[in-house]
Amino acid sequence: MSYVSEVFEKVVRENPNEPEFHQAVKEVFTTIEPAVIKNEKLYKDAGLLERIVEPERIISFRVPWVDDKGQVQVNKGYRIQFNSAIGPYKGGIRLHPSVNQGILKFLGFEQIFKNSLTGLPMGGAKGGSNFDPKGKSDNEVMRFCQSFMSELYKYIGKDTDVPAGDIGTGAREIGYFFGQYKKLTGLYEGVLTGKGLTYGGSLTRTEATGFGVVYMADEMLKDAHDGIEGKVVAISGSGNVAIYCAKKFEELGAKVITMSDSNGYIYDGNGINVDVVKEIKEVRRGRIKEYVDTVKSAKYVEGKRPWGEKVDIAAPCATQNEVSGEEAKTLVSNGVKLVVEGANMPLTLEAIKVMQDNKVLYMPGKAANAGGVSVSGLEMSQNSIRLSWTFEEVDERLKGIMKNIYKQVTETASEYGNKDDFVMGANIAGFKKVATAMLAQGIC
Numbered sequence: 388m389s390y391v392s393e394v395f396e397k398v399v400r401e402n403p404n405e406p407e408f409h410q411a412v413k414e415v416f417t418t419i420e421p422a423v424i425k426n427e428k429l430y431k432d433a434g435l436l437e438r439i440v441e442p443e444r445i446i447s448f449r450v451p452w453v454d455d456k457g458q459v460q461v462n463k464g465y466r467i468q469f470n471s472a473i474g475p476y477k478g479g480i481r482l483h484p485s486v487n488q489g490i491l492k493f494l495g496f497e498q499i500f501k502n503s504l505t506g507l508p509m510g511g512a513k514g515g516s517n518f519d520p521k522g523k524s525d526n527e528v529m530r531f532c533q534s535f536m537s538e539l540y541k542y543i544g545k546d547t548d549v550p551a552g553d554i555g556t557g558a559r560e561i562g563y564f565f566g567q568y569k570k571l572t573g574l575y576e577g578v579l580t581g582k583g584l585t586y587g588g589s590l591t592r593t594e595a596t597g598f599g600v601v602y603m604a605d606e607m608l609k610d611a612h613d614g615i616e617g618k619v620v621a622i623s624g625s626g627n628v629a630i631y632c633a634k635k636f637e638e639l640g641a642k643v644i645t646m647s648d649s650n651g652y653i654y655d656g657n658g659i660n661v662d663v664v665k666e667i668k669e670v671r672r673g674r675i676k677e678y679v680d681t682v683k684s685a686k687y688v689e690g691k692r693p694w695g696e697k698v699d700i701a702a703p704c705a706t707q708n709e710v711s712g713e714e715a716k717t718l719v720s721n722g723v724k725l726v727v728e729g730a731n732m733p734l735t736l737e738a739i740k741v742m743q744d745n746k747v748l749y750m751p752g753k754a755a756n757a758g759g760v761s762v763s764g765l766e767m768s769q770n771s772i773r774l775s776w777t778f779e780e781v782d783e784r785l786k787g788i789m790k791n792i793y794k795q796v797t798e799t800a801s802e803y804g805n806k807d808d809f810v811m812g813a814n815i816a817g818f819k820k821v822a823t824a825m826l827a828q829g830i831c
């Protein structure tokens with residue numbers, strides 16, 4: 388049995404009930420095998436793969452808070468500090484009822500390689516809670532965030548671990564986390580990214596993940612002697628990533644015809660008006676179906692995902708495993724040319740295979756959505772030098788980083804004999820840097 392298969396079997400055996408984590412490891416391991424074989428003895432002697440799949444530390448804690456009725460509520464809180472070989476732990480905090488240790492391990496594992504691809508010095512981490520911010524008052528969210536941080540502050544810091552946003556964690560939650568961290572430690576430091584602009588946040592961080600997804604799609608299309616202008620796009624989700632992905636696609640001349648939430652999707656054949664979506668989601672914290680109250684010609688499809696629509700580009704920007712093998716086949720039979728992942732692991736392994744077998748340009752999340760954490764890295768830099776750069780300056784740097792990620796992915800894919808396999812390119816490029824750093828630092 389090969390070294391990667393051996394370690395993969397160990398992962399499955401020793402981490403039962405963590406299917407998303409197994410899936411993420413399988414995707415990485417099956418594609419890095421050619422790079423591992425080249426250095427097999429070195430890696431094996433150093434137990435490199437065994438170490439890379441084991442988080443350096445998992446912090447798991449109780450999050451008690453009092454709701455508006457005076458009732459005590461208790462949630463589970465976690466921080467997975469997965470790998471610090473190339474920099475302090477870095478990654479978002481997910482607040483969603485589906486959160487459990489396995490999901491955060493898959494996200495933390497992906498984050499290691501994503502952060503490596505950015506070229507910035509950041510290790511991999513993820514955290515979160517099964518708390519559901521939906522339907523909670525601002526005061527309830529604040530009390531939850533304060534309780535979460537009352538435990539987490541012991542384990543984070545600007546040079547140790549720097550959390551940020553993810554599903555359910557936006558500007559409001561980051562503000563409450565930051566306030567509590569400052570109160571408990573007395574430190575005014577860049578311990579979180581995605582902060583408000585009046586207290587150390589970076590311009591362009593809000594837009595960065597979505598914009599980065601489109602910059603990546605632009606690179607991919609240019610290389611194929613094509614372009615974004617005139618393309619029809621299906622986006623899923625209507626949160627932070629989806630909104631700015633839609634905005635940039637439209638700015639560059641594409642037509643976005645769908646957006647969604649966990650209840651259903653909207654279809655607007657004239658191209659979605661992103662300002663209406665922003666008003667519903669960012670201001671009112673409403674549901675995507677409210678779009679049709681304003682734009683009467685649009686339709687709302689309850690209980691379905693948007694992948695049955697005929698589009699040139701699909702950009703899943705909601706959550707993991709939101710495109711099945713069957714849905715991928717439908718997209719292909721409707722002529723999809725490019726799939727770019729705004730979310731983390733939105734395609735199942737079956738769906739990825741369908742895309743690759745049918746020569747669809749497919750870029751995995753750890754490369755395509757790395758713009759968010761990249762600008763988080765730039766926020767850390769600005770905090771360290773106590774300066775803030777302009778929107779244009781950060782946006783230019785973001786474009787440069789996305790271009791460089793595309794270059795690394797394609798060059799690595801070519802080096803390993805399959806120039807169109809961007810999954811292999813991204814995984815090997817991300818992995819090699821971390822592996823080299825881990826070997827240099829000895830057994831730790």
Ligand code: NDP
Binds near residue numbers: 552628704705706756
């Ligand atoms: P938000 O909370 O802002 O938005 C999430 C969106 O996805 C909402 O429309 C939500 O709908 C939908 N969604 C969430 N969970 C589910 C589910 N189980 N089924 C169907 N729809 C769901 O999160 P973000 O936009 O920040 O994150 C979206 C994705 O992008 C995630 O995979 C995240 O990990 C990834 N990502 C985020 C980055 C960032 O900077 N924020 C960076 C890189 C990746 P509903 O309101 O109904 O729950």
Ligand code: 2IT
Binds near residue numbers: 480731760
């Ligand atoms: O998945 C991700 O890359 C994020 N949620 C952003 C992490 C960050 O630290 O900005």
